[in-house]
Amino acid sequence: MIDNKSKILLGDSNELLKEIESNSVDLIFTSPPYADSRKNTYGGIHPDKYVEWFLPFSGQLFRVLKNDGTFVLNIKEKVVDGEKHTYVLDLIKELRKQGWLWTEEFIWHKKNSFPGKWPNRFRDSWERLLQFNKSKKFNMYQDEVMVPVGDWAKTRLKNLSETDKKRDNAKNGSGFGKNISNWVSRDMVYPNNVLHLATECNNKNHSAAFPDELPEWFIKLFTKEGDVVLDPFMGSGTTVIVAQKMLRVGIGIEIIDEYYRLAESQLTQNLFVAEPEIIYGKDRNKKTNKLHRK
Amino acid sequence: MIDNKSKILLGDSNELLKEIESNSVDLIFTSPPYADSRKNTYGGIHPDKYVEWFLPFSGQLFRVLKNDGTFVLNIKEKVVDGEKHTYVLDLIKELRKQGWLWTEEFIWHKKNSFPGKWPNRFRDSWERLLQFNKSKKFNMYQDEVMVPVGDWAKTRLKNLSETDKKRDNAKNGSGFGKNISNWVSRDMVYPNNVLHLATECNNKNHSAAFPDELPEWFIKLFTKEGDVVLDPFMGSGTTVIVAQKMLRVGIGIEIIDEYYRLAESQLTQNLFVAEPEIIYGKDRNKKTNKLHRK
DNA sequence: GTTCCGCATGAATCGATAG
DNA sequence: ACTATCGATTCATGCGGAA
Numbered sequence: 001m002i003d004n005k006s007k008i009l010l011g012d013s014n015e016l017l018k019e020i021e022s023n024s025v026d027l028i029f030t031s032p033p034y035a036d037s038r039k040n041t042y043g044g045i046h047p048d049k050y051v052e053w054f055l056p057f058s059g060q061l062f063r064v065l066k067n068d069g070t071f072v073l074n075i076k077e078k079v080v081d082g083e084k085h086t087y088v089l090d091l092i093k094e095l096r097k098q099g100w101l102w103t104e105e106f107i108w109h110k111k112n113s114f115p116g117k118w119p120n121r122f123r124d125s126w127e128r129l130l131q132f133n134k135s136k137k138f139n140m141y142q143d144e145v146m147v148p149v150g151d152w153a154k155t156r157l158k159n160l161s162e163t164d165k166k167r168d169n170a171k172n173g174s175g176f177g178k179n180i181s182n183w184v185s186r187d188m189v190y191p192n193n194v195l196h197l198a199t200e201c202n203n204k205n206h207s208a209a210f211p212d213e214l215p216e217w218f219i220k221l222f223t224k225e226g227d228v229v230l231d232p233f234m235g236s237g238t239t240v241i242v243a244q245k246m247l248r249v250g251i252g253i254e255i256i257d258e259y260y261r262l263a264e265s266q267l268t269q270n271l272f273v274a275e276p277e278i279i280y281g282k283d284r285n286k287k288t289n290k291l292h293r294k
Numbered sequence: 295m296i297d298n299k300s301k302i303l304l305g306d307s308n309e310l311l312k313e314i315e316s317n318s319v320d321l322i323f324t325s326p327p328y329a330d331s332r333k334n335t336y337g338g339i340h341p342d343k344y345v346e347w348f349l350p351f352s353g354q355l356f357r358v359l360k361n362d363g364t365f366v367l368n369i370k371e372k373v374v375d376g377e378k379h380t381y382v383l384d385l386i387k388e389l390r391k392q393g394w395l396w397t398e399e400f401i402w403h404k405k406n407s408f409p410g411k412w413p414n415r416f417r418d419s420w421e422r423l424l425q426f427n428k429s430k431k432f433n434m435y436q437d438e439v440m441v442p443v444g445d446w447a448k449t450r451l452k453n454l455s456e457t458d459k460k461r462d463n464a465k466n467g468s469g470f471g472k473n474i475s476n477w478v479s480r481d482m483v484y485p486n487n488v489l490h491l492a493t494e495c496n497n498k499n500h501s502a503a504f505p506d507e508l509p510e511w512f513i514k515l516f517t518k519e520g521d522v523v524l525d526p527f528m529g530s531g532t533t534v535i536v537a538q539k540m541l542r543v544g545i546g547i548e549i550i551d552e553y554y555r556l557a558e559s560q561l562t563q564n565l566f567v568a569e570p571e572i573i574y575g576k577d578r579n580k581k582t583n584k585l586h587r588k
Numbered sequence: 589g590t591t592c593c594g595c596a597t598g599a600a601t602c603g604a605t606a607g
Numbered sequence: 608a609c610t611a612t613c614g615a616t617t618c619a620t621g622c623g624g625a626a
Contacts, residue, residue: 031599033599034599078599078600079600081430082395082397082601083395083396083397083430084396084397084398084399086387086390086396089383089386092380093380093383101377102378102380103376103377103378103414103415104378104415105371105378107401107403107420109401109403109488110599110619111620112598112618112619113486113598113600113618114599114600114601114617115598115600115616115617115618115619116601116602116615116616116617117602117616118602118603118616119434119436119602119603120397120430120431120432120434120601120602121398121487121601121602122436122484122485122486122487123484123486123487123600123601123617123618124487124599124600125487126401126487126488127599136375136376136377136414138414140413140414142411142416190409190411190416190417191409192409192416192417192418193415193416193417193419193420194401194403194419198619198620198621199598199599199620200620200621209599210599443618443619483617483618
């Protein structure tokens with residue numbers, strides 16, 4: 001089933017995952033349909049049924065993942081009747097019973113979250129990126145995601161609101177400034193577990209796309225060239241396309257024909273336009289790792 | 295027990311909370327001792343025992359909170375043997391059984407957390423701020439925490455002088471929010487549920503302190519002047535001190551004498567400006583019920 | 589080729605209305 | 608009473624057109 005070429009499959013992951021051999025995947029990065037959303041697609045899983053619905057998939061995922069591989073799950077609670085539903089908490093507990101180790105929880109800070117005003121809550125601007133592993137020993141290539149100090153400062157400042165900047169200035173005496181002076185001597189620093197990315201709203205046909213940078217970051221962190229990256233709910237195929245561009249072997253599964261074709265067209269289009277090695281990473285420092293298609 | 299004066303108590307919250315009358319507190323903001331850390335405090339709770347340990351406190355908290363009040367819990371998982379422990383997940387589930395509504399989860403992004411390196415993980419730079427309520431109807435003063443619009447820097451702020459920019463940030467914590475929103479209401483937007491604050495670097499004696507801005511933000515959001523703010527694990531007293539400065543009634547409980555004295559000294563120091571006469575002449579042993587007035 | 593606006597567009601949530 | 612649908616609310620982003 002897996003050779004060294006990216007491929008995408010049309011159908012139900014519950015069936016198609018069975019065709020993937022055990023211990024063959026290095027990274028699973030996926031964003032399954034959220035509870036009760038995208039009703040037209042996966043039939044809209046009710047929050048109360050979500051865990052039960054998801055566990056068969058994750059069982060298969062556990063089987064196909066290598067022992068030193070990583071499973072990254074992008075998921076978020078839904079507000080039901082004014083209260084946050086607990087299915088994500090339940091899911092974590094059940095995944096552990098399946099054998100998964102809950103290793104880390106990254107925060108994706110969505111800078112451009114959906115607007116709105118309500119009497120009892122603010123806009124929801126973050127999502128969970130849950131990291132699971134089969135073993136305490138897993139591959140992690142930390143150096144690949146180091147951030148140049150300049151970029152770090154630039155990005156940091158760019159993302160801060162004006163109030164935040166003012167606060168920082170006021171607190172320069174304590175720690176912030178001092179820390180910067182320590183970092184200046186280095187070229188690259190390690191990131192932390194909070195990712196600042198905007199959602200992509202330019203993709204018209206698929207409503208649930210995350211930005212390229214999200215899978216890109218985890219692919220860099222958890223795989224090397226030639227490794228296998230799997231997305232069992234690929235949607236319009238962002239994960240697979242990025243994986244291919246980064247010279248990994250991307251495997252994607254999608255049950256909706258429309259999304260599958262979207263991914264297919266972009267995948268072939270990408271192959272036609274440029275050789276992957278040209279697009280990805282001669283000099284990583286330049287942060288031109290941004291993979292923009294079109 | 296509660297009049298309109300801030301006070302701090304030395305002792306076990308399990309006992310002292312019983313002296314607070316039911317439905318009398320508007321906001322509970324606290325950062326309880328984390329599992330297995332701050333071992334001196336409450337005997338160093340093992341992660342496996344954490345939920346069991348916490349529930350008696352939260353039961354009392356449920357009783358003393360007003361129906362339209364809010365409980366904000368700052369807590370974070372501990373990594374045990376390479377894996378994130380699930381006691382926070384379990385705690386949320388159990389608090390719901392106690393009657394609490396899990397309304398929201400804010401993310402505190404600790405901006406200046408120092409980049410570190412471990413083989414399996416990056417620096418942890420965020421914490422949970424779990425919001426619980428007794429009722430779906432609770433007080434929320436959203437206008438008090440509005441922030442400048444994203445591109446404010448580009449449009450308006452250019453023209454403001456540097457002193458104008460700094461004025462808002464004077465760290466007197468005295469409820470200045472409303473003035474700002476009236477002043478430039480057109481340029482202010484509502485915030486979201488990700489808080490960008492630097493960690494406090496200037497405190498020496500208390501290990502688990504958060505920056506003033508953290509309780510300040512929630513006090514502005516969930517209380518008005520004269521309301522009662524409770525911190526049953528006050529540590530060095532940040533919550534109570536900030537509350538008092540913001541003309542709320544702060545109630546703090548701390549079991550460790552050293553922390554209690556730290557809070558006490560800061561509170562009286564602050565009071566010194568207003569009413570010097572009540573500072574001296576109290577025996578320390580009797581101070582459990584000492585009143586601190588603004 | 590830049591920079592600068594204007595505009596449409598969202599993994600949303602609440603509350604009212606309708607069946 | 609209970610569920611289903613709909614409108615109002617709101618703002619960061621990236622696009623296209625214009626200077």
